[in-house]
Amino acid sequence: MSDQGRPYAGASREEREYARREQLVAAGISLFGTQGYRAATVGAVCQEAGLNKRYFYESFATLEDLLCEVYERVVADLRGSVLAGGGDDPSRVLHGFMAGFLTWAQANPVMARVHLFEVLGVSERVDELYRSHGRTIGDELASRLSATVTGPQLTAGQQRVLGDVLIGAGLQMAVDWVISEYQPPRDELLNEIDATLGWVLAAGLAALG
Amino acid sequence: MSDQGRPYAGASREEREYARREQLVAAGISLFGTQGYRAATVGAVCQEAGLNKRYFYESFATLEDLLCEVYERVVADLRGSVLAGGGDDPSRVLHGFMAGFLTWAQANPVMARVHLFEVLGVSERVDELYRSHGRTIGDELASRLSATVTGPQLTAGQQRVLGDVLIGAGLQMAVDWVISEYQPPRDELLNEIDATLGWVLAAGLAALG
DNA sequence: CCTTTCTGGTACGAAGTCGTACCAGTTTGC
DNA sequence: GCAAACTGGTACGACTTCGTACCAGAAAGG
Numbered sequence: 001m002s003d004q005g006r007p008y009a010g011a012s013r014e015e016r017e018y019a020r021r022e023q024l025v026a027a028g029i030s031l032f033g034t035q036g037y038r039a040a041t042v043g044a045v046c047q048e049a050g051l052n053k054r055y056f057y058e059s060f061a062t063l064e065d066l067l068c069e070v071y072e073r074v075v076a077d078l079r080g081s082v083l084a085g086g087g088d089d090p091s092r093v094l095h096g097f098m099a100g101f102l103t104w105a106q107a108n109p110v111m112a113r114v115h116l117f118e119v120l121g122v123s124e125r126v127d128e129l130y131r132s133h134g135r136t137i138g139d140e141l142a143s144r145l146s147a148t149v150t151g152p153q154l155t156a157g158q159q160r161v162l163g164d165v166l167i168g169a170g171l172q173m174a175v176d177w178v179i180s181e182y183q184p185p186r187d188e189l190l191n192e193i194d195a196t197l198g199w200v201l202a203a204g205l206a207a208l209g
Numbered sequence: 210m211s212d213q214g215r216p217y218a219g220a221s222r223e224e225r226e227y228a229r230r231e232q233l234v235a236a237g238i239s240l241f242g243t244q245g246y247r248a249a250t251v252g253a254v255c256q257e258a259g260l261n262k263r264y265f266y267e268s269f270a271t272l273e274d275l276l277c278e279v280y281e282r283v284v285a286d287l288r289g290s291v292l293a294g295g296g297d298d299p300s301r302v303l304h305g306f307m308a309g310f311l312t313w314a315q316a317n318p319v320m321a322r323v324h325l326f327e328v329l330g331v332s333e334r335v336d337e338l339y340r341s342h343g344r345t346i347g348d349e350l351a352s353r354l355s356a357t358v359t360g361p362q363l364t365a366g367q368q369r370v371l372g373d374v375l376i377g378a379g380l381q382m383a384v385d386w387v388i389s390e391y392q393p394p395r396d397e398l399l400n401e402i403d404a405t406l407g408w409v410l411a412a413g414l415a416a417l418g
Numbered sequence: 419c420c421t422t423t424c425t426g427g428t429a430c431g432a433a434g435t436c437g438t439a440c441c442a443g444t445t446t447g448c
Numbered sequence: 449g450c451a452a453a454c455t456g457g458t459a460c461g462a463c464t465t466c467g468t469a470c471c472a473g474a475a476a477g478g
Contacts, residue, residue: 168382196363
C-alpha cells in the first residue's frame, strides 16, 4: 500500500521532515520577531516558510508549540552571548553581562523582540518557560559573582534575590534601550551603568558609616 | 419623543451610567485578576457585573479599553502603597519601597495579578501604558534616593538607569515571590533583600579597594 | 391607572482562524 | 514508461467572539 517513507529529492523522510521543521522555526523567529506573535497565524507562518499548512501540523500541534521551540532557540543564542566571558572581578562580571546582553540585542533585533516582548503574557506555559530561563541565568550569574568574592558566601535565599535583581534590572534596561531605539549608544549606556553603580556604592558606603 | 434621560430608581441618567461603568470596572478587576485577561470576554465581564452586554459598549469600545481603565485604577492603588512613606536614608527609602510593594501584593492578590501578569503583552498600547507607569515610579524613586545623598547628584541618564534597575529588580522579586505563593514570608524576604544589598556593597567596596 | 422609557434576556449575522480534505501535478523506484 | 507516493494549492465546515437588534416585563411620572 504505502512505502511509509521513501527517498525524495535525495533525502529520506526523516531528513525532509527535519528540514521542514527547521524552515518553520526560522519562519517563526522571523515572523514573531517582526510582525509579532499576536499578529501571526498558522497560515502566515507556512507562507513565510514556503510550505503547505498541512506540514505545520506535521511538526507542531499549535502555534504556541512553535513559539516555545522558537524561544528555546532564542534563549540558547542569548546564553552564548551573555555567559560567554568570564571574570574574577565582580564589577567585571556585571559589566560583561550587560555588555553581552546589549550587544546581542542590537546585533539580533529580531530575536531580541521575541525575548523582550513577544513571549510575555502568551499563556501560563510560556510564562513559566520564560521565568524558568530567567531564573537559570540569574542563578548562574549570582553564583559567579559569589565566587569572585573572598568573604562570606551568599545563602540560597540571598542568591535567589541577587539573581532576581540582576535579571530584572538587566531586562528592564534592555527593554528601555530597545524602545528608545538603542539610544544612547551601547558604550555610552554601559558607562552610565558603571557610573550609577559607583554612585550607589558611594551612597551605600556613606549610609553605612 | 424621548426624554433622553429621566430619573430612574432615584438616579439621573448620568448617575446610572456612571454606576454601571464602575460596576464594569469592578467586574474587570475581579475577572482579569482571577481568570486572567486572556480568558475574559465582553460577555463574561457583563455577566460578572450583572449587566446586559449593551451596557458594556455604553462605556467602553473594546475589552482592551476596559483593561486600560482597570490598570489605571490598579496603578493608582499601588502608587499609594509604594510611594507613601518617606525617608532620609537611602537604604530606608529602598526598604520602604520593597516593603510597600510586597505588602500591597499580598494584601491585594487580585490587583497584583493584573499588574504583574495580565497587562503584559496584550498590545502595543497596553505595553506602552505599562512602561510609562513604571518609568514614572522609577524616576520618582531615583530622584528621592538622589535627594537623600549629600554628595554628587545623578545625571539624567544615570537617574534613568537607576530607575530601570529599581523597577526591574522590584518587579522581578515581586513576581518571583507571588509565583512561589508568598514564600518566604514577607519580613523574611525583606531581611534577605537587606542582607543581599549589604553583601553587594561589601563586595563592591572590596573590589574598589 | 396608563403611557413612556428603561432594563435584561435572547437571538442573529459578521468576521477570523483553525484543522482537515480534496485534487492536480511532479518525482521517484522498479 | 508506469504505478505509487509525495508535494503544494485551494476549498470547506467548525468554532468562537464580536457587536447589534429585537422583545417582553418592570419602573417611574403625570
